[in-house]
Amino acid sequence: MSRLSLTALPHLRSVSRNRIIPSIACRYQSTSTIPNPNPTLPALKENELAKIIRDTIKSTGPIPISRYMQFCLSHPTHGYYQKGDVFGEKGDFVTSPEISQIFGELVAIWFLTRWMEADSPTRVRIVELGPGRGTLMDDVLRTLFNFPGISASIRSIHLVENSEALRTIQGDKLSKRLEGKEVELGWYTGINEIPETTDTYTLFIAHEFFDAMPINTFEKTDMGWREAQVDNDPAYIPNLSTQSSKSGLCLSLSSAPTPLSTVLPATSPRFSKLSTGSRIEVAQDSFKIMRRVGEIIGKGLGGSGVVVDYGGDRSYGQSFRAFKNHKIVDVFDDPGNADLTANVDFAYLRESLAGTGSSSLGPISQSSFLLSLGLQPRLRKLLDSATDEGRKEDIRKAAQRLIDPLGMGGQYQVMGVTDDRALKGAEGGEIYPFIAPKKQESKVLRP
Ligand SMILES: C[S@@+](CC[C@H](N)C(=O)[O-])C[C@H]1O[C@@H](n2cnc3c(N)ncnc32)[C@H](O)[C@@H]1O
Numbered sequence: 001m002s003r004l005s006l007t008a009l010p011h012l013r014s015v016s017r018n019r020i021i022p023s024i025a026c027r028y029q030s031t032s033t034i035p036n037p038n039p040t041l042p043a044l045k046e047n048e049l050a051k052i053i054r055d056t057i058k059s060t061g062p063i064p065i066s067r068y069m070q071f072c073l074s075h076p077t078h079g080y081y082q083k084g085d086v087f088g089e090k091g092d093f094v095t096s097p098e099i100s101q102i103f104g105e106l107v108a109i110w111f112l113t114r115w116m117e118a119d120s121p122t123r124v125r126i127v128e129l130g131p132g133r134g135t136l137m138d139d140v141l142r143t144l145f146n147f148p149g150i151s152a153s154i155r156s157i158h159l160v161e162n163s164e165a166l167r168t169i170q171g172d173k174l175s176k177r178l179e180g181k182e183v184e185l186g187w188y189t190g191i192n193e194i195p196e197t198t199d200t201y202t203l204f205i206a207h208e209f210f211d212a213m214p215i216n217t218f219e220k221t222d223m224g225w226r227e228a229q230v231d232n233d234p235a236y237i238p239n240l241s242t243q244s245s246k247s248g249l250c251l252s253l254s255s256a257p258t259p260l261s262t263v264l265p266a267t268s269p270r271f272s273k274l275s276t277g278s279r280i281e282v283a284q285d286s287f288k289i290m291r292r293v294g295e296i297i298g299k300g301l302g303g304s305g306v307v308v309d310y311g312g313d314r315s316y317g318q319s320f321r322a323f324k325n326h327k328i329v330d331v332f333d334d335p336g337n338a339d340l341t342a343n344v345d346f347a348y349l350r351e352s353l354a355g356t357g358s359s360s361l362g363p364i365s366q367s368s369f370l371l372s373l374g375l376q377p378r379l380r381k382l383l384d385s386a387t388d389e390g391r392k393e394d395i396r397k398a399a400q401r402l403i404d405p406l407g408m409g410g411q412y413q414v415m416g417v418t419d420d421r422a423l424k425g426a427e428g429g430e431i432y433p434f435i436a437p438k439k440q441e442s443k444v445l446r447p
Contacts (some may be wrong), residue, residue: 008260045239049336050076050247054232062229062252063233064260065320066214066284069340071214074162078336080214084165087132087133090325092339095208096118096308096366096408097136102382105137106373107306111140111203113432114304115150116428118422121201127194129160129289130209134170140205141177153201158194180251181278197300204293204305204417210349211309215281215320218265219253220274225262225439227254228279230332236271268351270315279317281342291352298357302419306369310411311344313363320341346415359423361416361434367409370402372433 018206053071057063073080086092096103128137137157142353145151157174161167167187174185189192217228228251236248254261264282265271290307297303311319322331324338331340350360381397386392403409416434423431430436 002153040268047158047247047335047337049075050249052078053230053335054248057230057232062212062254064216064227064229064258065251065327066216068230068249068259068335069214072335072338072340073214074301075336079163081163081340082165083337084163085133086170086339092325095132096328096402097139097207098133099401099408100377100395101139102375102399103402105138105143106370106375106377107136107205108140108143109373110145110306110369110433111223111304112144112150114422115153115201115203117426118201118302118304118339120149120153122153123152123155123200123301123419124203125156125158125197125200126154126203127158127160127293127296127305129191129206130160130205130212131161132166132208132402134159134173135184135359136205136207137170138173138177142261143209143374145181154181154183155188155200158186158188160191160194162189190344191289191296194296196296199301201301202297202303202305203279204297204303205308206305207308209309210283210344211285211311212309212339213283213286215283215342216260216264217251217279217281217317217320218261220265220276220278220280225265226258226368227258228230228252229254229258245332246330247332247335249335252278266346268315270347271375274315281317281320281345282315283342283345283348286344287348287352291356291387294353294356294358295399297417297419302421304416304418304422305344307344307415307417308366308412310344311346311413313350313413314344315345315348341375344413346413353417357420358417359420361418361431362437363413363415364434365405365410366412366414367403367405370409375399375403 049071052075053063053068053185071079076082080086080210087098088094102159115121126140127136131137137159140236141154141157144154157178159170161170171185178185185292193286202336218225228250231252232311233245233248233250236245238248264284265280267282267287271282272282293305297305320340320342321336322329322340325336331338346360346363353360375402380394384396385393386395401408416431419429423429
């Protein structure tokens with residue numbers, strides 16, 4: 001199951017309503033004096049990261065959700081992505097590049113068209129944020145290497161990845177693809193480490209990266225914005241299997257303004273227009289990272305890229321959720337052992353580009369993007385070269401999954417980014433396929 005699937009959606013809504021709202025009533029209270037009501041119950045294996053987080057809260061008070069997410073996703077020993085391969089049927093979720101090679105191939109075709117429109121610069125680099133298993137980059141490179149002009153121009157690959165375990169997996173895969181080529185491969189822990197350039201065209205991709213960026217949640221009250229924070233659950237009894245909160249953590253709404261609640265809700269004019277009682281999830285790191293991407297692409301020879309993720313052209317208030325074994329679970333169930341994610345506010349990413357020399361394109365649905373770039377003819381080719389019926393059916397189903405309007409095809413959005421020069425020079429001020437919405441027929445995939 002992908003992290004946004006047909007079956008996940010209704011469940012997601014109930015998770016948000018049932019879990020987040022009631023737990024906001026929780027207030028900090030020491031658990032050390034609460035007696036064990038039934039000492040005969042089996043002891044649970046302690047989640048070490050949960051204990052670290054509870055101890056932090058005990059000494060400093062409730063922590064922002066963003067800090068909780070950083071603990072869970074990126075803690076050097078207990079962080080989710082430090083554990084290695086969490087993708088695929090055996091992992092916790094499946095992503096589009098892992099479902100079908102067509103995804104990466106069509107991203108590469110878009111890159112090729114942008115490079116040609118930019119007068120085929122002879123120095124090109126590709127930057128990817130959060131490459132996972134390296135599958136998407138591998139498919140992009142395999143495709144681009146079929147075109148001698150751009151193939152000879154690719155000088156370097158820059159991967160922003162903070163998981164050592166995933167870096168190893170990416171390195172193993174991509175070093176094979178780059179064998180015999182004069183292409184540098186390098187890793188960075190953040191976008192700010194990517195070197196500036198004036199003589200190289202930048203191609204950029206972030207697939208399911210921004211949904212993993214920390215968010216902070218705020219509620220608009222009569223007294224102004226208040227922050228939802230992670231607190232210790234006063235009802236928690238360590239090591240017992242009967243408690244409602246398995247990790248001893250819950251959400252609480254701050255009674256007074258916090259440093260973040262005074263700053264972040266003021267970062268978009270859209271937030272101030274919301275009515276009392278509204279919630280917003282604000283991803284300040286996403287804003288900063290996207291802004292830096294805009295600055296990189298906006299300078300020198302320019303560049304272009306795509307951000308693909310679930311979300312929409314608006315803010316969300318209750319999309320924060322956890323995935324484990326292809327199911328949505330409580331965000332506090334098993335810190336560090338479940339993926340944490342939130343919908344991407346593409347409008348906020350667009351706002352971050354103001355004054356950078358770059359502009360956003362779209363977003364459009366994943367299905368629109370892939371069909372416009374030739375998913376169907378590519379699928380026909382793959383089916384022609386498949387030898388047995390079983391394989392043909394797998395290929396067909398995988399492609400259908402990418403464009404399913406009720407699943408990944410409709411829920412995942414693709415936002416382009418380009419240097420302003422390219423946009424000004426584009427016919428009608430539009431860059432294909434980010435053009436005025438057209439109805440795409442995506443139901444029938446039989447070639
Ligand atoms: C959901 S996975 C997506 C992987 C891949 N793009 C795909 O679609 O299959 C998120 C990726 O972002 C990386 N990541 C998460 N937070 C990060 C951070 N703060 N800095 C760098 N990489 C991060 C993870 O290690 C992982 O490679």
